[in-house]
Amino acid sequence: MSQVALDEKIPNNVNLSQDKRLQRALEKWQPAFLSWWREMGPDGFQAHEVYLRTAVSVDPKGWAQFGYVRMPEYRWGIFLADPIKDRTIGFGDDYGKPVWQEVPGEHRNALRRLIVTQGDTEPASVEQQRRLGATCPSLYDLRNLFQVNVEEGRHLWAMVYLLHSYFGRDGREEAEELLERRSGDRDKPRILSTFNEPCNDWLSFYMFTTFTDRDGKFQLLALAESSFDPLSRTCRFMLTEEAHHMFVGETGVGRILQRTAQLLREGKDPRQEGAIDLPMVQRYLNFWYTLSLDLFGGEISTNAANFFAAGLKGRAHEKNYEDHVARDGVYRMEVLEDGRLVEKEVPMRAAMNEVLRDSYVEDCEKVVKRWNKHLEGVGFELKLPSRRFHRRQGIFAGHHFDPEGRLITAGEFEARKHEWLPTEEDRAYLRSIMHRPVYTPGHFANWIAPPPRGINDQPVDFEYVRYNEA
Numbered sequence: 001m002s003q004v005a006l007d008e009k010i011p012n013n014v015n016l017s018q019d020k021r022l023q024r025a026l027e028k029w030q031p032a033f034l035s036w037w038r039e040m041g042p043d044g045f046q047a048h049e050v051y052l053r054t055a056v057s058v059d060p061k062g063w064a065q066f067g068y069v070r071m072p073e074y075r076w077g078i079f080l081a082d083p084i085k086d087r088t089i090g091f092g093d094d095y096g097k098p099v100w101q102e103v104p105g106e107h108r109n110a111l112r113r114l115i116v117t118q119g120d121t122e123p124a125s126v127e128q129q130r131r132l133g134a135t136c137p138s139l140y141d142l143r144n145l146f147q148v149n150v151e152e153g154r155h156l157w158a159m160v161y162l163l164h165s166y167f168g169r170d171g172r173e174e175a176e177e178l179l180e181r182r183s184g185d186r187d188k189p190r191i192l193s194t195f196n197e198p199c200n201d202w203l204s205f206y207m208f209t210t211f212t213d214r215d216g217k218f219q220l221l222a223l224a225e226s227s228f229d230p231l232s233r234t235c236r237f238m239l240t241e242e243a244h245h246m247f248v249g250e251t252g253v254g255r256i257l258q259r260t261a262q263l264l265r266e267g268k269d270p271r272q273e274g275a276i277d278l279p280m281v282q283r284y285l286n287f288w289y290t291l292s293l294d295l296f297g298g299e300i301s302t303n304a305a306n307f308f309a310a311g312l313k314g315r316a317h318e319k320n321y322e323d324h325v326a327r328d329g330v331y332r333m334e335v336l337e338d339g340r341l342v343e344k345e346v347p348m349r350a351a352m353n354e355v356l357r358d359s360y361v362e363d364c365e366k367v368v369k370r371w372n373k374h375l376e377g378v379g380f381e382l383k384l385p386s387r388r389f390h391r392r393q394g395i396f397a398g399h400h401f402d403p404e405g406r407l408i409t410a411g412e413f414e415a416r417k418h419e420w421l422p423t424e425e426d427r428a429y430l431r432s433i434m435h436r437p438v439y440t441p442g443h444f445a446n447w448i449a450p451p452p453r454g455i456n457d458q459p460v461d462f463e464y465v466r467y468n469e470a
């Protein structure tokens with residue numbers, strides 16, 4: 001293939017047309033990616049034309065070009081944010097030294113593992129969401145789902161680029177394995193817990209894109225601080241795309257709340273009208289928020305301490321902290337000792353997962369505040385549960401807490417979990433109101449309000465997804 005044709009097919013700013021080694025690695029990997037996409041990507045919509053944005057360069061004009069594309073023909077590209085001149089290491093033991101353009105031998109395994117873990121979440125989320133097209137509330141939402149999906153595909157490419165370019169043969173093997181694991185599969189599951197949970201209805205999808213994609217935002221912010229400059233630059237560009245995913249989630253839940261609040265103000269029972277009642281929204285929030293808290297890892301973590309000391313993974317917006325070495329500092333956190341919650345001082349470096357979780361929780365608080373604006377006057381407010389509630393990773397896993405964070409017994413938890421977490425009945429109800437997809441332009445399911453405006457200045461009733469037999 002000519003250089004121009006290659007750059008046209010795979011938009012990039014990594015000099016792909018001159019890089020024979022990368023070309024050879026991709027020659028094998030790209031067809032495997034496409035067959036994974038056909039097998040595990042959006043079910044039933046591979047031949048549809050979707051109004052998508054494609055990144056063709058990193059400058060503001062090029063990174064968001066819109067047009068109809070069939071998803072398997074989407075141009076998944078490879079982009080790094082522009083380099084920062086004379087960038088130095090921003091934290092850890094090597095603070096102030098020049099950043100690395102190659103992988104230092106002593107950090108090779110740890111870096112590869114971080115990149116693989118990040119990369120694994122991207123195809124996992126596509127797999128989790130692959131059947132949602134059959135129950136979509138509108139063409140607008142269907143298009144947003146597919147935009148999220150193709151960009152997760154691109155984020156996988158971003159991590160695979162790093163594995164192919166900087167990790168030799170074992171990098172290529174890891175890249176292949178990223179296409180072999182499957183979300184929820186008993187024998188070859190995805191690496192992180194939350195990415196093996198089914199995401200089969202649109203309330204879950206909006207909660208996932210609000211809370212789980214927001215974990216993505218904070219993990220990418222932490223990796224954007226990395227001393228390994230290609231990783232930092234890759235993550236910086238990914239963050240520009242992540243913003244849209246969180247927009248899809250936050251406005252999706254917001255529009256559900258708007259519809260339900262409207263019915264409540266009219267004195268109607270949302271369930272009688274086929275809409276979603278607020279306690280159910282709270283249960284889904286509790287579920288996806290707490291699963292996403294798990295993605296930050298243990299509160300006290302040697303891995304996190306080592307990543308920080310080595311300069312591999314920092315804190316979100318590291319420049320806002322005073323002490324970038326954090327060798328002597330401590331972090332006060334509540335831990336369980338002899339069945340009681342007590343405050344304890346933990347060496348700061350060992351608490352880095354919790355520090356990142358703090359930034360995340362603060363961001364989530366703001367989202368909930370914006371959601372509650374839709375509920376003014378209806379007598380119900382959504383709330384984030386305690387970060388101890390319903391945890392499966394870290395020091396609170398295996399213990400029981402109520403949403404206020406009070407320690408309770410397993411029996412008490414069992415007796416009340418139907419108030420706090422989605423029930424079988426909730427799932428059946430959502431299936432019943434979502435079983436019929438809405439594919440008519442400008443029409444919306446009865447359980448969600450239309451958005452105030454369309455995508456890229458197109459009207460709300462634009463045909464965002466269409467089927468052309470050509």
Ligand code: BYC
Nearest residue numbers: 118121125192193212213216219294295297298301303304
């Ligand atoms: N599930 O020291 P610990 C995104 C393991 S989302 C399963 O507590 P560490 C996206 C851990 O691996 C962002 N296992 O944790 C969003 C370790 O295993 P080993 C993804 C878990 O290592 C939506 C052991 O438990 N990016 O982009 O400090 C759509 C003890 O670990 C979990 C990243 O995650 C879990 N939840 O931190 C699409 C960034 N938590 O060593 C995309 C890269 C912990 O005993 N990853 N374990 O075998 C990391 O920075 C770290 O791997 C983690 C874990 C923060 C995830």
